[in-house]
Amino acid sequence: MLRPVPMTRALIVGPRNDLEAIVEKLYALKVLHIVDHKEGEEDLAIGKPLETAAEASEVLVKLRSIASVLQVKESEAEGVEPIIGDVRQKILALELNISEEDAAKKKTQALIGDLQQKIDAITPLAQLPLSLEDYRGYETLEVFVGRVPHDIEGLETITPQYEGFSAAGYLAVFVVKDKAASMREFLAQRGFTAVPVPEGEGNPHEILVDLLSEKARWQARLGEIEARLATLRERYAGFLTAAKAHLEVVVEKAEAPLRFAVTDHTFLVEGWVPERDFSKVSDEIGGMLGVFVSELETTVEHESGQPEEPPVLLQNPRPAKPFEMLINMYGTPSYRELDPTFVFYLAFPMMFGIMVGDAGYGLVWMVYGLWLFRRWKSRPWDFWKNLLVGFIWGGFWAFVFGTFVFAEAFGIPFHAPVAANLSRAEAFNWSDNILHVQIPIEPFLEKLHQVSDFIVLSIAIAYLHLGTGFLIGVVNEARHSKRHAAGKVGWFLILTGLFTVIMDRAARWPGLGQTIWNGPLGWFPKAGISMPNLGFTDQNPIPMLSLYLLGIGVVAMLVTEGPLHIMEVFGLLANVVSYARLAGIGVAEEAVIFALNTIGLNFLVFPWIDSGNIVSLIAGLVVLFLSNLLIFLLSTISGTIQALRLHYVEFFIKFYHGTGTLFRPFGVRPTTEV
Amino acid sequence: MAVALTVLGTGFATAWAEKVIGAAAVGAIAEKPELFARVLTMLVIPETIIVFGVVMAFLLFTSI
Numbered sequence: 001m002l003r004p005v006p007m008t009r010a011l012i013v014g015p016r017n018d019l020e021a022i023v024e025k026l027y028a029l030k031v032l033h034i035v036d037h038k039e040g041e042e043d044l045a046i047g048k049p050l051e052t053a054a055e056a057s058e059v060l061v062k063l064r065s066i067a068s069v070l071q072v073k074e075s076e077a078e079g080v081e082p083i084i085g086d087v088r089q090k091i092l093a094l095e096l097n098i099s100e101e102d103a104a105k106k107k108t109q110a111l112i113g114d115l116q117q118k119i120d121a122i123t124p125l126a127q128l129p130l131s132l133e134d135y136r137g138y139e140t141l142e143v144f145v146g147r148v149p150h151d152i153e154g155l156e157t158i159t160p161q162y163e164g165f166s167a168a169g170y171l172a173v174f175v176v177k178d179k180a181a182s183m184r185e186f187l188a189q190r191g192f193t194a195v196p197v198p199e200g201e202g203n204p205h206e207i208l209v210d211l212l213s214e215k216a217r218w219q220a221r222l223g224e225i226e227a228r229l230a231t232l233r234e235r236y237a238g239f240l241t242a243a244k245a246h247l248e249v250v251v252e253k254a255e256a257p258l259r260f261a262v263t264d265h266t267f268l269v270e271g272w273v274p275e276r277d278f279s280k281v282s283d284e285i286g287g288m289l290g291v292f293v294s295e296l297e298t299t300v301e302h303e304s305g306q307p308e309e310p311p312v313l314l315q316n317p318r319p320a321k322p323f324e325m326l327i328n329m330y331g332t333p334s335y336r337e338l339d340p341t342f343v344f345y346l347a348f349p350m351m352f353g354i355m356v357g358d359a360g361y362g363l364v365w366m367v368y369g370l371w372l373f374r375r376w377k378s379r380p381w382d383f384w385k386n387l388l389v390g391f392i393w394g395g396f397w398a399f400v401f402g403t404f405v406f407a408e409a410f411g412i413p414f415h416a417p418v419a420a421n422l423s424r425a426e427a428f429n430w431s432d433n434i435l436h437v438q439i440p441i442e443p444f445l446e447k448l449h450q451v452s453d454f455i456v457l458s459i460a461i462a463y464l465h466l467g468t469g470f471l472i473g474v475v476n477e478a479r480h481s482k483r484h485a486a487g488k489v490g491w492f493l494i495l496t497g498l499f500t501v502i503m504d505r506a507a508r509w510p511g512l513g514q515t516i517w518n519g520p521l522g523w524f525p526k527a528g529i530s531m532p533n534l535g536f537t538d539q540n541p542i543p544m545l546s547l548y549l550l551g552i553g554v555v556a557m558l559v560t561e562g563p564l565h566i567m568e569v570f571g572l573l574a575n576v577v578s579y580a581r582l583a584g585i586g587v588a589e590e591a592v593i594f595a596l597n598t599i600g601l602n603f604l605v606f607p608w609i610d611s612g613n614i615v616s617l618i619a620g621l622v623v624l625f626l627s628n629l630l631i632f633l634l635s636t637i638s639g640t641i642q643a644l645r646l647h648y649v650e651f652f653i654k655f656y657h658g659t660g661t662l663f664r665p666f667g668v669r670p671t672t673e674v
Numbered sequence: 675m676a677v678a679l680t681v682l683g684t685g686f687a688t689a690w691a692e693k694v695i696g697a698a699a700v701g702a703i704a705e706k707p708e709l710f711a712r713v714l715t716m717l718v719i720p721e722t723i724i725v726f727g728v729v730m731a732f733l734l735f736t737s738i
Contacts, residue, residue, distance in 0.1 A: 329712065451732060574722070581725045641718050648715055 047257030331658020353397025365395025473655030490556030684727025
């Protein structure tokens, strides 16, 4: 649970003749994480791919091009046909067929493009009542044809020797050459833009009609080709997906020897195998004639002199398994450190639950999440499915905290808050106004009325969380450096010192701080120095023990980690205060939903209660539903992000390295393919 | 007055920091969509500023 699966280093040596058989067996076993052989090590060459590799890769390339022409998507793998017959023949035949269609399609598209260009060129002229030959072949005249933003008048002010033709938005002007320059200027000033006159003869309007009908013909043909391609796609999508998967496996197997070392007659594979599976490998493969399987020392010296790190295969109980994804997102744990998944599995959804802190929203997430999870039964464990499990757990804790700590659902409290001068909406509660049954649960903490208690609660959670982090750090460091482990102990003492001082200060007035200080922390020696101007009166002096803890911690930290780290004590204080976001998000969301609920109640639901206006009730329920939906989504998003952040930034930095590599056994294809 | 200024100042600081990160984040996501989750967490890091602001404001407000 806290450690990854123990790995052992395996070495397989065998005759080259058996290479193919062994690759097959290793692929089927799916337990060997191959360590690539590098040329130059121990004078062993890299192996050559099997003969099947070249052909299979070639077919695979063809297949990919077909798939891209047909736009077959990976996700259409449903109803995959089993591979029957010669895949290669089938694909070559299909390629011939499709490349013809594809070429025809491209040709038609190019033709249509050409036609469209011609149409664009002739359209302006088709508006004007002149033939194409009318525009050229004059010795004494200059012709201007082009677009105009509006009718241009006053051409005669340039010269009377002109003739103009105009149609909606277009203008053609014939003018004597002497006056051409001034006419050009006159037109340009009025927004005239020239268009080129295409080559050829005839009536532009007729030409345009011809072109349009030709384009329509080609478009019809393009439609036919596309329909044929669509039929092919429908028929072969399943085959293509299956064939692709099949060929990828063939290629992977055939290229495996590239990761092996070979001599003239033997080959050599090195890799990591989970300890529990080693006997499987040695039985299955070592049983073959002339093949030798052995277990190597696990501390193989790497070039850098460090022992080589085995790959990491995490092992966690099923409910915690989905959270491995969120850990890997930060970094895979290294082989020699504790796997933080289990702590994460407990703390992450709990923090989410505290921030959401509403029985209603928690219940919705649990019910909706479980329903969706059932629907996604056959879905592979991708990002969203893993996250969904996180939300279900988050919903569970939100329900628990919402019921037993905050005692509210959908922003409405179980009981009216204990405060004077409540408005009607403030006093609205489940027990008196909706269910008419007294819910036997009183709130431990009312978000809107006990903000300081909520902050104290957050600080207490910070202490537990960060303290766990430092303790894990002690265990991690103890294995290779006692000095660093002592440093972590120092940090833990500093944290404890800071925490007790904060709690002591919070205990000055009645509230959760005082409860914790006198209850769970009642054993803590309280005698110390009073500093009234900082709020540490004679009743709650700064405990001497806290100061000793801080002092010892700082000295331990300075000795083990160096004097520069003194600044990080303030960083740690900032980390602790940073957990106040639990309270911040919780209160903010409660305040917003309270405001929205008040609007819905005051303007729509109460009028129904008072006057029985049913329309008002329906409108009120709609408003309440929408505002609750909004806050439900908002609190989910901020709850997730903030809880993640507290783990990634505050928690993990205390102990976690996350520099491991994932265990990828030969034969298991990665789930997300690019 | 001091309470309002604290919240206002830290609020603006957070908004400004997130604006800068957000712009970079959108760029990064456009290039590599799989970075989404990591970017999202980075985006909320400046929120610590406003959290401190709110805590300070609260301490000032209740003058403990």
